[in-house]
Amino acid sequence: MRIKNWERFQHYKTRKPPWIKLYRELLDDRHFCDLSGDASKMLVMCWLLASEDDGELPSVENMAWRLRERPDKVRRLIDELNHWVVGDASTMLANGKHDAMLEKELEREKESERETRAREEFVSMFWPTYPHKVGKERAEKAFLTARKKTGLTEIMDGLTNYVSNKPPDRSWLNPATFLHQKRWLDEPANPTSEKKAWEKVFDE
Numbered sequence: 168m169r170i171k172n173w174e175r176f177q178h179y180k181t182r183k184p185p186w187i188k189l190y191r192e193l194l195d196d197r198h199f200c201d202l203s204g205d206a207s208k209m210l211v212m213c214w215l216l217a218s219e220d221d222g223e224l225p226s227v228e229n230m231a232w233r234l235r236e237r238p239d240k241v242r243r244l245i246d247e248l249n250h251w252v253v254g255d256a257s258t259m260l261a262n263g264k265h266d267a268m269l270e271k272e273l274e275r276e277k278e279s280e281r282e283t284r285a286r287e288e289f290v291s292m293f294w295p296t297y298p299h300k301v302g303k304e305r306a307e308k309a310f311l312t313a314r315k316k317t318g319l320t321e322i323m324d325g326l327t328n329y330v331s332n333k334p335p336d337r338s339w340l341n342p343a344t345f346l347h348q349k350r351w352l353d354e355p356a357n358p359t360s361e362k363k364a365w366e367k368v369f370d371e
Contacts, residue, residue: 173222187214198250209234209244210251224252285314292319296326299339309346317351325351 189211193199199207212234217224224230227245231238245252289310294303313322329350333339340350 173217187211187218202247205240206244206247209241210248213245213248213252224254281314282311285311288314288319292323293326294342296323296330297342297345298330299342302341302343306342306346309343313346313349317349322346322351325353329353 199210202210212230213224216230216233225233227238227242230236231241234241286307289307293310294300294306297306310322326345329340329345340348345351
């Protein structure tokens with residue numbers, strides 16, 4: 168964000184302290200006359216602040232502190248000054264806030280990557296292994312939820328135990344139920360040394 172045409176209209180290189188020009192033509196400037204009282208005052212404040220940095224404006228947060236105003240009010244008034252101010256007030260963020268936003272964006276990207284990986288695990292490993300294939304969509308949602316807090320190996324080892332040791336007189340659990348109830352944590356009644364069922368999928 169900077170003042171438009173600063174070099175032409177406002178720049179004083181040798182003044183100490185810096186000061187600004189107010190031109191008589193403002194009396195006949197329709198853009199200026201159409202401004203609200205708060206906006207015209209903000210324009211003068213912007214000129215004063217810009218004189219400290221060769222036409223550049225500080226962040227909205229810093230401007231708000233200097234002018235003893237709320238950041239949302241400063242941003243709203245600057246939005247009215249597009250005839251004099253170049254840029255977008257919504258981008259005038261303090262470094263700390265910008266860094267925080269960047270961290271949030273990176274975290275969202277990581278979360279998206281984790282979800283994509285979990286979906287691939289469900290399609291390639293969990294679903295082919297589970298013997299009772301019903302309610303695939305619900306099962307996938309339950310698997311994604313489980314994977315946020317539980318490792319893949321733990322889930323698949325528990326599934327192997329379930330598949331290998333389910334009593335023949337009991338019905339298969341729905342896969343979504345198996346996941347929602349964390350049944351991979353169940354202790355098998357008859358442990359077996361057979362090869363893990365989810366490993367067999369990749370041997371076939």
